[in-house]
Amino acid sequence: MNYNKQQAAAIKDLLYKIADDQLIIGHRNSEWTGLGPILEEDIAFSSIAQDKIGQSQHIYGILHTLGEKDPDTIAFTRGVKEFKCCHFVEYPIGEYDFSLMRNFLFNHAEAARFDMLSGSSFEPIQKLAKKYRGEIKYHTMHSDTWIKQLARATDESHNRMQKVLNDSFNLALGIFEESEHYGVLHEMKVFEGENSLKSKWLETIIPIFESALLKIPGQDSWKPSLGGRKGLHTGYLPALLDEMCEVFKIDPKAEW
């Protein structure tokens, strides 16, 4: 299928948003490697982080076929403003309650996004969405199980999960920052759009929170953390990129 300039730009923009979210949350979660609360969870969480980075690499590969640079160059040499990830994934890992809650909120958005993309008219992303269905299902099972466990275990763990949910909800809403390319993508049946994604996300997470006896903040307090999708980031992102790209930049031509 041939796309005109505007259509191609819209598809690339969508792919960058998806892949950058995955690369950055994958990198963040990998910071727990060796520090996880117990050995088994350390391995599981690291493995999930690795899955996300692997998925982002695949999407950068699709971008490469659309005329963008190769995946390593895309991942390690872009400036802060060229990243299209949401603010939520940039935030430091904090304590394990934040990392788990972020993973839960993000994983469900990602699962809904991939579910929508499995019906996309853009074939490479449609195939990719189907390919990673199992991986993403495990990611949501992992975070669902932890959220339910911690929300019901003791008063202390319940209160901490409720507090961290309150603190991270507006950041999570930033995942659904509307795209300037919404109309084009919708018309081409590539992607239904962020608003539709947000409703699907809410439909999934609310029943899980109910069964975990947690409450999402009231709608009057919703203030999505916006800007990430347009390249406007928090100070956490440049610090992360400095660390993530440090080794690559010593010798960008090195063969790995």
Added chain:
Amino acid sequence: MKSHDPRINRLKLPENDKINEILHEPENWETYEVFHQKKRGEQHIHVGIVHAPTPELALILAKEQYARRRQTANLWVVKSSNVFATAYDDTDIFENVPEKTYREASDYYCMDKIRKYQQEHGIEDRKEQRRKSKEKK
């Protein structure tokens, strides 16, 4: 907490001055025995243990520990405390006296008779067939 690992220092973990206190019950997680099934219909085989507070989390953690590098159809977890075992002191109950080797499967030689029958009737050995079909691939 000071560490040689910069990631630990970055976490700014509080000093734990209660480290010598005995843990409360919920903090002592249980061990679960993990059984792995390669294909549906095959038997589940014991592969190791995981630590977890609930069976649900034991399954979630077992998946990454025991299924991520091999073909898997299904996993079981069983609380280690629910496994009943013989005592190693009683291992002698498994010994057979030398006169009763007829009780052991290895005492029965029949493959030579089966092979002879197969040759006489032109039947190809199934193991051989599988080996040949693998080689073709």
